[in-house]
Amino acid sequence: MPDDELEPLPSLSVEDVRAAAARIDGRVHRTPVLRIEALDARAGVELWLKAENLQRIGAFKARGAMHAVGHLTRGERDRGIITFSSGNHAQAVALAARSYGCRATIVMPTDAPAIKVAGVSALGGEVIFAGTTSDERKAVALELAERTGGAVVQPFDHPHIVAGAGTATLELLDEVAVRTGGGTLDALLVPVGGGGLIAGACLAAAATGTKVYGAEPHGCDAMARSLEAGRRVAVPPGPTLADGLKPTMVGRLNFAIAQAHLAGSFRVSDEQLGPALVSLLVHGKVLVEPSGAAGLAVALAGLVPGQDQRQRSDQEPPRRIGVILSGGNVDPALVASLLTMHGGTA
Amino acid sequence: MPDDELEPLPSLSVEDVRAAAARIDGRVHRTPVLRIEALDARAGVELWLKAENLQRIGAFKARGAMHAVGHLTRGERDRGIITFSSGNHAQAVALAARSYGCRATIVMPTDAPAIKVAGVSALGGEVIFAGTTSDERKAVALELAERTGGAVVQPFDHPHIVAGAGTATLELLDEVAVRTGGGTLDALLVPVGGGGLIAGACLAAAATGTKVYGAEPHGCDAMARSLEAGRRVAVPPGPTLADGLKPTMVGRLNFAIAQAHLAGSFRVSDEQLGPALVSLLVHGKVLVEPSGAAGLAVALAGLVPGQDQRQRSDQEPPRRIGVILSGGNVDPALVASLLTMHGGTA
Numbered sequence: 001m002p003d004d005e006l007e008p009l010p011s012l013s014v015e016d017v018r019a020a021a022a023r024i025d026g027r028v029h030r031t032p033v034l035r036i037e038a039l040d041a042r043a044g045v046e047l048w049l050k051a052e053n054l055q056r057i058g059a060f061k062a063r064g065a066m067h068a069v070g071h072l073t074r075g076e077r078d079r080g081i082i083t084f085s086s087g088n089h090a091q092a093v094a095l096a097a098r099s100y101g102c103r104a105t106i107v108m109p110t111d112a113p114a115i116k117v118a119g120v121s122a123l124g125g126e127v128i129f130a131g132t133t134s135d136e137r138k139a140v141a142l143e144l145a146e147r148t149g150g151a152v153v154q155p156f157d158h159p160h161i162v163a164g165a166g167t168a169t170l171e172l173l174d175e176v177a178v179r180t181g182g183g184t185l186d187a188l189l190v191p192v193g194g195g196g197l198i199a200g201a202c203l204a205a206a207a208t209g210t211k212v213y214g215a216e217p218h219g220c221d222a223m224a225r226s227l228e229a230g231r232r233v234a235v236p237p238g239p240t241l242a243d244g245l246k247p248t249m250v251g252r253l254n255f256a257i258a259q260a261h262l263a264g265s266f267r268v269s270d271e272q273l274g275p276a277l278v279s280l281l282v283h284g285k286v287l288v289e290p291s292g293a294a295g296l297a298v299a300l301a302g303l304v305p306g307q308d309q310r311q312r313s314d315q316e317p318p319r320r321i322g323v324i325l326s327g328g329n330v331d332p333a334l335v336a337s338l339l340t341m342h343g344g345t346a
Numbered sequence: 347m348p349d350d351e352l353e354p355l356p357s358l359s360v361e362d363v364r365a366a367a368a369r370i371d372g373r374v375h376r377t378p379v380l381r382i383e384a385l386d387a388r389a390g391v392e393l394w395l396k397a398e399n400l401q402r403i404g405a406f407k408a409r410g411a412m413h414a415v416g417h418l419t420r421g422e423r424d425r426g427i428i429t430f431s432s433g434n435h436a437q438a439v440a441l442a443a444r445s446y447g448c449r450a451t452i453v454m455p456t457d458a459p460a461i462k463v464a465g466v467s468a469l470g471g472e473v474i475f476a477g478t479t480s481d482e483r484k485a486v487a488l489e490l491a492e493r494t495g496g497a498v499v500q501p502f503d504h505p506h507i508v509a510g511a512g513t514a515t516l517e518l519l520d521e522v523a524v525r526t527g528g529g530t531l532d533a534l535l536v537p538v539g540g541g542g543l544i545a546g547a548c549l550a551a552a553a554t555g556t557k558v559y560g561a562e563p564h565g566c567d568a569m570a571r572s573l574e575a576g577r578r579v580a581v582p583p584g585p586t587l588a589d590g591l592k593p594t595m596v597g598r599l600n601f602a603i604a605q606a607h608l609a610g611s612f613r614v615s616d617e618q619l620g621p622a623l624v625s626l627l628v629h630g631k632v633l634v635e636p637s638g639a640a641g642l643a644v645a646l647a648g649l650v651p652g653q654d655q656r657q658r659s660d661q662e663p664p665r666r667i668g669v670i671l672s673g674g675n676v677d678p679a680l681v682a683s684l685l686t687m688h689g690g691t692a
Binding site: 011034035037038053054056058070122207225278283284285286287288328331332333335336339340343344346 | 375378379381383385397402404438468624627628630631632633634640662674678679682683685686689690692
């Protein structure tokens with residue numbers, strides 16, 4: 001058990017998510033909620049898709065980073081912001097720093113794709129390269145913070161990140177209520193990497209009766225295994241198209257929230273992620289990264305209890321399942337190859 | 347001069363567009379307006395992108411068809427609706443018929459792509475195949491209407507179609523006003539095929555001072571040539587990626603409106619359309635068909651007067667250019683090939 005398991009955890013609620021929404025208002029997009037009939041027909045339910053792939057920097061990560069940086073004092077910001085990431089969080093912190101007019105240093109792996117490094121640089125972030133593992137990057141970031149007095153913005157296991165990420169679900173539930181005259185979602189599917197997005201979703205949905213489920217790749221199923229074990233389990237990530245869902249372990253705070261609220265976590269394969277991405281592109285005209293398609297892949301595979309139409313009476317209205325499309329940053333060559341493979345059967 | 351050139355044209359205004367908006371409310375999507383920083387940086391202006399590719403049936407055509415069918419009486423609808431189209435209008439009419447609970451017969455070319463025929467069938471439309479030219483299809487549709495008493499929904503040159511199409515621009519201008527505290531667009535770029543979309547845009551924008559420009563493929567530039575000639579000119583369509591912008595002649599009503607309001611019409615090449623489509627997909631995460639990328643291609647090529655930053659003082663705020671992304675229905679294999687060609691330099 002790591003030392004920090006003994007520290008008390010902060011208590012969070014939907015009020016923290018509402019406060020986050022107010023703080024980041026105008027600095028991030030209120031992303032659209034998509035309704036796509038061809039996908040509804042396949043899933044046998046109404047799918048309400050929250051398009052965080054259309055968020056600034058192309059992923060929900062902009063929300064948590066903007067919220068965390070918004071909580072810093074002017075003096076803290078002036079000393080510069082530091083983070084470590086191989087993915088969308090890197091660009092999110094660079095964006096948040098620019099939005100608040102301060103400097104950001106991002107520690108990235110030496111093998112980071114050129115396109116992600118360029119994305120951070122284009123937003124004015126300074127990149128330092130260190131090792132290839134998350135631990136190596138974190139050590140360099142903490143050392144830098146120690147030396148400069150700069151504030152470290154955690155990638156996923158922090159109350160500000162969780163509350164910020166939860167604003168996506170809050171907006172989705174608001175929009176469902178408006179568009180259905182006060183209705184809500186029966187279930188919500190959320191991709192799980194470090195667990196910040198789903199922890200925020202749990203908080204935002206707590207009072208609605210919506211069942212929240214995770215969506216994880218087979219072999220990177222740290223949340224499902226941790227829920228089964230009743231404690232956090234480390235899962236060395238196996239190969240998957242969903243490179244954003246590969247943390248070895250879900251966050252401690254995130255797991256505590258998930259354990260209290262989550263209805264379960266489903267596993268999907270590359271053979272489900274690829275076609276889900278392509279179906280969304282062909283029928284919905286929006287591009288997600290494979291990680292961002294995990295929730296949709298669950299819905300299209302019909303894994304959610306109650307999704308099977310044959311188990312419903314004719315009088316029962318179609319169920320409403322929400323899906324967070326978490327991001328859209330993906331190598332164009334991979335998209336071309338998936339379109340060639342699955343475009344004919346989408 | 348065709349016989350009908352002598353008939354008086356109906357007089358339309360923004361009030362007709364507002365009435366259309368009220369009539370189709372709830373039956374079509376209010377599509378999102380996208381702001382994509384990477385594309386702004388390239389265009390040197392603020393781009394406000396109206397995402398009609400996310401409209402029902404994947405194109406703005408849903409608006410005009412829904413409006414036209416909404417104007418029919420119950421008795422007219424009961425005799426069935428008839429149209430002729432090789433493209434998005436076919437699905438739009440099938441959707442509108444389903445929405446109003448009546449039958450639709452669509453006359454399509456014998457060489458129509460299977461995917462478009464399947465799209466009409468999936469919406470419950472009945473397909474009749476006739477010839478390969480627009481004139482052949484039209485003749486069969488009119489004969490059928492004569493025989494059955496069914497109402498023909500024109501593809502683009504009709505007041506109901508124009509007013510319905512104009513609602514996209516109305517929504518865009520509304521949203522710009524809300525998000526900028528009362529501001530408006532300096533210019534608006536609209537793809538031109540038969541001219542219904544741009545005629546509607548002219549009506550919707552008439553009171554705002556926004557300059558409306560067309561975007562057409564080289565070789566399919568019937569609007570540009572007609573404006574230059576001062577009368578409608580037939581242009582046998584040349585080869586282009588933008589298969590939705592190939593009518594031989596713009597509509598008579600549409601041209602009359604365009605002639606009164608339009609600031610001009612720009613020509614773009616396949617070498618501009620393909621990269622525009624790919625840049626939007628990579629940076630904006632949304633898919634347009636090549637026709638739907640025509641306005642964006644104009645903006646990325648820097649063709650709009652005043653777009654050149656070097657001609658602006660530092661004090662001048664960035665100009666706002668609206669772009670209608672008119673549709674997103676495109677062969678997945680073509681997208682894969684464009685991504686492979688242009689994905690590395692997007």
